[in-house]
Amino acid sequence: MNSFAANSFDLGTMDALAAGNTPLHRLDARAKLLVTLLFIVTVVSFEKYSVSALMPFVLYPVFLIAAGDLPAGYILKKALWVSPFALSVGIFNPLLDRQIVLHLGEFGISGGWLSLTSILIRFALTVSAALALVALTGVNAICEALMKWGVPRPFSVQLLFLNRFLSVLAGEAGRMTRARALRGFRKRKMGIGTFVQIAGHLLLRAVDRAERVYRAMLCRGFDGRIRLAGHSHIGGREVFFVTAWGALFALFRLTNLPVELGYLLTRIIE
Amino acid sequence: MNRPIIEAKELCYTYPDGTAALKDISFRIAQGGSVALVGENGAGKSSLLQHFTGCLLPSAGTLSIKGTMVEGKNLKAVRRAVGMLFQNPDDQLFMPTVFDDVAFGLLNTGTPENELETRVMEALGTVGAAHLRARPPYRLSQGEKRAVAIAGVLAMGPDILVMDEPTSGLDPGSRRRLIRLLKTFGHTKVIATHDMDFALETCERAMVIHRGRISADGPARVIFSDKALLERASLEPPRGYGPTGCP
Amino acid sequence: MHMADALISPAVGGAMWAVSGGLIAYSAKKVREEADDRKVPLMGVLGAFIFAAQMINFSIPATGSSGHLGGGMILSILLGPYAGFLTLASVLTIQALFFADGGLLALGCNMLNMGFFTCFIAYPLIHRRIAGNSTDGKRIMTAALLAGVAGLQLGAFAVVIETLASGISELPFRTFVLLMQPIHLAIGLVEGTVTAGIATLVMNARPEILATAGQEAPAGVSVKKTLLTFGAAAALAAGALSWFASADPDGLEWSMLKTSGKEELESGGRLHGLLDSVQKRTAFLPDYNFRKAETAEPGAGQAWPAVDKGTSAAGLIGGLLTLLLAWIAGLALRRGGVKSLSRYNRP
Structure with missing residues (x-):
């Protein structure tokens, strides 16, 4: 829980x-x-x-x-x-x-x-x-970034839908396990049989939900393709962000700054 | 009477497993009319609603929307004319943000990008949800979800609004706002509901569905004051409405 | 058995990304060809179902430990291998993003370990062949158990190979295999039992769900095609690995020598002694590859070229100082001071 x-x-x-x-x-x-x-x-x-x-x-x-x-x-x-x-x-x-x-x-x-x-x-x-x-x-x-990078649509759209229904299904599963916990006084942990029952019914409900969502999509003209309005664009700030960090990472990778710093410090102390 | 915008003639529907859900349903609904569908659970209300959007097709008889038969080849036209509001807004709001969800139908019907913003914001403005545009649907209250779902349907500019239990899960304040909103709409409305007070406030006509048949059809005030009829259909009269017409 | 970023090298992570990316592209193409619009919401909701079901822990009989559903198998049964793989891959991606389960670089490994072996090997080659469209409970159970065990054994073995190829962990091959395979035998049996249970429940309650899933992929995946794909993937991985290895001299090859050579070092710890004797008694995988390589590496100590006190001290002082500087930079960047979390969690 x-x-x-x-x-x-x-x-x-x-x-x-x-x-x-x-x-x-x-x-x-x-x-x-x-x-x-x-x-x-x-x-x-x-x-x-x-x-x-x-x-x-x-x-x-x-x-x-x-x-x-x-x-x-x-x-x-x-x-x-x-x-x-x-x-x-x-x-x-x-x-x-x-x-x-x-x-x-x-x-x-x-x-x-x-x-x-x-x-x-x-x-x-x-x-x-x-x-x-x-x-x-x-x-x-x-996900939108992945879509723009050409990640196959069935996968990027799948990520969007999964993310959308995560909390809905997690809520359902939470209520089902809570209902079990309230009635299962003696056993604190769920057995495998109970798990199969809960997961199975969760699955049946999930399939029904998918059917209803599909109908709702059809009602608003779904034709197999998910379209998204463009929100984002690449500007000077993005280019700067990528270049600056890229350069820093290269610097960090090629020189061991802390060791250099340590040498400097120990030399000063001596 | 004008030409009816919705007309059912001896419509029957039998599920693949053999259950007869609808039997000999016939009615006409005029342009701009508002009809409440009432009846106990499993009476056939939802099955009938699914026919309006072509998600189910009649096993026998016919249904026409704006003069177009509801059948395989006409589904696109039918779905443009009918806006369907599902019982659970979680089933209807499937896109990542409120804006994307309202835009979903518009993009499917080929709305150009430059018009998109205006039309989405217009629809959101109508239901008072413009401030929610960037939110993901799962972070909305039930009332907000309902409002956004309505905006998604309105944005498509339908002539007919079909609603399945629109007040379920709403708190009294949200329910009141919904009633006020619906009263401002000029659309033809078909509303399936168990909320008799809501039906009485928003609809002028009522159809009682009982075991897959229409058992009564008439002005809402008359139907809802017929106690014997309502009892036969396992219904109760609206609380704000006794047989005498006074609370 | 989520693989973690910290345990893999970029070469291994990159190669596995390439393989999994290829599998995603191939599966996406297949799913698109099926042109079943219904699958768009179905895959999304079923992915969320797997995610939710994984949150429920149950106790495994006779062990007292708890298990959870892996899900690759049940997804394949319901959606077919391609859509099943895409769905599981999406679940793993969300887990990597939201909960940092595994990590982004290791995501490719995880998709392969948990998705590929169940969806493309265990399901079509074992489960479908045994269970088919049978409604017999015993057949369904046998199919799910065997496929569950096979999928997890292969996945666990892949974890071992990926870890060793990365050379970050010191675990010798045999020890690691002996740790991973038996644990995953148990997990595989549990996965099989649960899968069979859920499949039977669905079959009794709503047979049409399984029937439609079965029709859409009548033959499942052919053995030849699968082996070819896997061969191609392996070749790709090997190519990528060798490219990385040659580009980075202190990378892969060195690491592999290093890992294998360790067991020859003076072994004092009791646990190590125990593991060592277990290994010697139960060795079932020849390790001549690693032994041979070891001769080329005279002493592991040499791999760390400068055991120099000066460098060590400088490294320590400098490292701490760097951390301090980063901390100060962070404080300077933050405008409003320390934020309380409650602010973000309005409903």
């Missing part, structure tokens, strides 16, 4: 955030999507022991969150919460890779710990950037 409340909350919150009105919100979805993809690819392209070199990349999600007026705590919490899989796979690295690769005074740090740290940092970076992208843009605008 908690997952329902949480997920519905997320759906609503992400949409509400996307309805904001900062310059970053108004930027064309294609520019934001492109830069975020570039960001993710650059971040994961580092070799596996990279830790310090990844640090400058924090700037991008921080920029999106700050300039986009997004609630930082919420995005961070979500970023930390998801995918136990990454951690469960990464956690073996310290056990398996015990070669000391880094010395800090008396401490030796093994490659495994370093690569685990790297995995977690990559994870936080990619996830927070992706979340910030959606919170700034909204799924619908992202």
